[in-house]
Amino acid sequence: MARIAVMGAGSWGTAVGKVLADAGSEVVMWARREEAADDINTNHCNGKYLPGVVLPSAVSASTDPAQVLDGAEEVVLAVPSQTLRANLENWVDLLAPNIGVISLAKGIETGTLMRISEVVAEVAGLPEGQIAVLSGPNLAREVAEGQPAATVIACTDAARAARLQDAFSTRYFRPYTNNDVVGCEIGGATKNVIALVCGIASGMGLGDNTAATLVTRGLAESTRLGVALGASQTTFAGLAGLGDLVATCTSPLSRNRTFGERLGRGETLEQAQEATNGQVAEGVKSCTSIVELSHRAGVEMPLTEAVHEICHEGGNAVEVAVRLMRRSTKPE
Numbered sequence: 001m002a003r004i005a006v007m008g009a010g011s012w013g014t015a016v017g018k019v020l021a022d023a024g025s026e027v028v029m030w031a032r033r034e035e036a037a038d039d040i041n042t043n044h045c046n047g048k049y050l051p052g053v054v055l056p057s058a059v060s061a062s063t064d065p066a067q068v069l070d071g072a073e074e075v076v077l078a079v080p081s082q083t084l085r086a087n088l089e090n091w092v093d094l095l096a097p098n099i100g101v102i103s104l105a106k107g108i109e110t111g112t113l114m115r116i117s118e119v120v121a122e123v124a125g126l127p128e129g130q131i132a133v134l135s136g137p138n139l140a141r142e143v144a145e146g147q148p149a150a151t152v153i154a155c156t157d158a159a160r161a162a163r164l165q166d167a168f169s170t171r172y173f174r175p176y177t178n179n180d181v182v183g184c185e186i187g188g189a190t191k192n193v194i195a196l197v198c199g200i201a202s203g204m205g206l207g208d209n210t211a212a213t214l215v216t217r218g219l220a221e222s223t224r225l226g227v228a229l230g231a232s233q234t235t236f237a238g239l240a241g242l243g244d245l246v247a248t249c250t251s252p253l254s255r256n257r258t259f260g261e262r263l264g265r266g267e268t269l270e271q272a273q274e275a276t277n278g279q280v281a282e283g284v285k286s287c288t289s290i291v292e293l294s295h296r297a298g299v300e301m302p303l304t305e306a307v308h309e310i311c312h313e314g315g316n317a318v319e320v321a322v323r324l325m326r327r328s329t330k331p332e
Ligand SMILES: NC(=O)C1=CN([C@@H]2O[C@H](COP(=O)(O)OP(=O)(O)OC[C@H]3O[C@@H](n4cnc5c(N)ncnc54)[C@H](O)[C@@H]3O)[C@@H](O)[C@H]2O)C=CC1
Pocket: 008, 009, 010, 011, 012, 013, 014, 031, 032, 033, 049, 078, 079, 080, 081, 083, 087, 104, 105, 106, 107, 138, 139, 140, 141, 278, 279, 280, 282
């Protein structure tokens, strides 16, 4: 039985811990709070993030990263994108030199504009073939309940991607492999921003034509950015692109969509933040780094710019929407 460390016991880290244990691994989770580790060890659940979900007995937890990482063959990084660097810096001396890393994060680091696998490579000094990313339409609650879902495991080392595919395969969770790490990470980060704009539109009372327009044009601008950064266009038509975009833009379980809805109803950023139960809505910060990345790459991302303006420049959603509709006409 392989021993896998999951660093982060939030909603997705916990759901992924359950998947890995159901697929046959021994899973040790790192939790920030003692109560979370106790809850997992004593009650086999994580009541703060996934109330009612029973975790397999092969899942245990600790707040001590040394204990969690001791003997681990793989380490899953399940902390928010903007905190990953600082967390990993604390753990780097505890990683075995040949350890495999799997990033679950869906964001772009602010300031550096790095994808999260690039942050991992820089901080841990690992070659890119040792770093994989997992991304797809995977709302944590549904996966934890055992509802059927698929995902993508991307790694430049195809043999490693195939090994991870096995390690994550269960009767309800079906991973596909891909070698397009850039496309999977860009798709995962941009869909959160498009989910914010879909939520804003919904909060403003707009209907399904608007939502479908935002999803489709959101996919167009995400693909434009990804391709400019070296990704494959086909990745954006797959699970880590369109698949995740649809799930996140339409689901009431999405933190990003819900956050946007509150903004669209007129709440401030602070009010919307209060309602997240301490969970991350990655798009709020990543919209800034994605706008900067798009400028650097020379591609237009009007919807992402709109979200940035509403979230961080005091933009009024109605005025921003009117301006978007008045953009010059163009071929599709
Ligand atoms: N929840 C979901 O349905 C999915 C989430 N993801 C991605 O997985 C990553 C992790 O997300 P979740 O587990 O959902 O997040 P979460 O907000 O539910 O949990 C974050 C975890 O990171 C820990 N953490 C460590 N350092 C932290 C810090 N400085 N600030 C805040 N939290 C800190 C928290 O204690 C918590 O255990 C994100 O990038 C997210 O976009 C990806 C797919 C599905």
